[in-house]
Amino acid sequence: MESAHESRPDGTDHVVDPLLDVALDAPLDAVLSEIGDVVEDSTFPTVRRWRERGGRVVGHFQVYFPEELAHAAGALPVKLRGGQVERREADSHFGSYICSILRTTLELGLNGDLKPDIFVTHPICDAARNLAGIWARNVDSPAQILYLPQNPNSAFAAVYLEEEYRRVLSDIEALVGHETDDNALRQSIAVFNENRRLLRELYAIKRDRPWLLPLHEAYVLVALGGLITREEHNAVLRALLPRIRTRDARNRDRMRVVFEGGFCEQPPLDLLRAIGEFCYVVDDDLLIGLRWLLDDVSVEGPPLARLADAYLDHSSYSPVQHDTRKPKERMLLERIRDSHAEAAIIAAAKMCEPGLDEQVAYAQALDEAGIPYFVTEFEEHMTGFDHLQIQLETFVENLLFA
């Protein structure tokens, strides 16, 4: 399916047939609230519209996927991040000690609300890798595993990853029924470069003037990118970022914190809203996969090789990647320093082995650095936040009045 956009002479894109049914010129608070509703809507209206137009959907599980591959082939890459869905069937396919995001992601496949035409997972953790086998046994759409190198320090990792990308691309090509050339990939890389630039702008607002963009609003703006075409996401960000910058909002006396622990299972929006009531979250790792590549990817040379290089050498960090060049606790300290944060919230999803393991290293590093932090666990389905709010309020007050 052709992307529903056309290029302007200045190289930007104009969306002619948007998937997002939100009037962007409405009052900003209303627009962001409506986008939040779309992000939380477990019927996935934007994806449904895409399908109704005959489009194909590549569903990719957390954390990172080179969405440019799906985009270049004319498919819609959709980030599978679980969701607020009732687990009617999926629970019977898992035991007790498994995180929620696996269950809700399978539920989406089983109940058909977001059954992608192809499902791609990654061996980011032992549970996620097994999800491919479970998906394959129960959902009548193909499942794939993309092997992102866990030995990125090998001199051969980039060569191998490029081949992996080529393999996955050929599966997507088979899905859409046509081949994709390097020019299409370069054009997609350019679209995503623009998206990454806009997301960096969004995070600059969070960092420099966090009162203009509360945590939950920033989150839904990022998450929206996983549900619509990137051209449309770019258009949304271009329309809204200037309005956010000139928003009438007062800088309050709140602590600047970094939120860490949102790389895979996502905290419920109400939890993010609750955190935002007590502090300014000036940086985070929420949906880090959508912001994994830190710089523009070169459009010169072989595009798959450039994407592989970017994944390995110009990328963020998360507990699911082992790279001796990026010790995660050091990266967290850098994130705190670069965002001028005063403290950190070290969260982990329940039953998340990588996240829970990393909490210990983070806490030790923060202790050594003398940076205050607050450790907590969450689950995407949690509904009560009173206890957490009291704890967080106490934490903040202790620091403010220490």
Next chain:
Amino acid sequence: MNTVAQEPGQADRTAADRNAGVHDELVGRGARDGAHLFREWFAELTHAAETGEQSAYVFVMGSMVELLRTFDMHVVFPEINSLQTAVRKVSDEYLSLAEDHGYSPDVCGYVKADYALQLRGGEHPMGRIPKPTCAVLTNACNTYLKWGEIWERMYGTPVLAIDVPGSRGVLPYAALPAAERERDRVHVERQIRELIGTLEMLTGRAFDIDRLREVLDLTNRMGRSWRRLLELNRASPAVFDAMLEGTIYLGVANALRGTPEAASYFEDLVEEMEYKVAHGIGALVDAPEKHRLIFVGVPCYPIFRRFYQLFSEWGGVFVSSTYTWFASGGLDDEFEYDLTRPVESLADGVLRGVTRAVDAMLFHDKALIGAIDEFHADGVVYHPVKSCRTVSTGLADSRRAVLEQRDALCLYIESDMMDKRVVSEAQLKNRIDAFFEGLDSRRIRKSRQIEDGDPDVAAPASPGPAANGI
């Protein structure tokens, strides 16, 4: 059904052998010798800890022990160290210490026990564990990587990760196109060559390819015996309990892989088991084998012996265990290292071993269905554990798939391999008792249907030694 199938004159032969002392020498030799070898191994590790000799930390899936032996490094298996704390009833001390340092109750108990062991200076109920000179690991289990990061942080240990790609989609790895598998093998080989360079640097020794050939040859010998051992348990009665004794054999196979001692041990073990098959000596000492079971998962080490008894008391014998597949480092595969091209072949072996292990978890429904048929099993016991999502994530779903395709009774019991706080013996017993009652009543019902001449019910085929060509 009494499945003890003896041939005519067998009892006389057994008696004669016993008189000659053959019986006493052979039966139980594997358990005795295995325990002795294990104690010796821990004594060597203790010596290494005391003298500062170099040690490599490795894991059972993709251990690459053969390569490390060529550099004369001691190999330490943190998984084995940790499970030994549970078997020896002290894991709670280690888990508590790790949790005091911030580890969640919900993460891998092996990791936590090892973390505490390091804090305690290597103190272990079997001796003292040396600190790591390096850690060599694969991505067969992602927790290996998180585990390695602990030693990186604690000691600055070089963590040498080998990326081993696995199955890509809905089919087991072996079904991938040959070109893709070769691409993966080359990727593993390149990393092994990088690893060799690092090991040369760490040890100050040059890589000796002839020494690697010798070690690989020893693993080949052991692998032949290992496969024969698993095959022998198709006999009726089964000659060892794959969950209890199979786990002990696994320990020796991993810890001493690539040594002359291990190669000889498993040849002796095969001799013992062939003797038992020939003489109809089953795994159960005081009772006939009533139910042939397959075990899926990792044993319940905090009550290891009692866990076994909960099944054996009902005449249940684990004739096969997925543990002896995925934790054997590929020994269950009909593969032998090609000694004319050792490094290339090592890469092949690591790739095959790891992908086979991962497939034994991703697609074990297919393997289980095959095992049910081969071993004439009438029940499957799934034991997912809190500690290990690698092994446990797919079990509930696999059980559904097996139930749809085979008329075998399945039991699904959750506990842990390390943490006795989530091991409820009373609840386990209730579930296990109900499982056997179901197996018994099913057998009675079937017998009656056969007696009544029900054409839909076939008489059970005896999987005796002769019938299986063992």
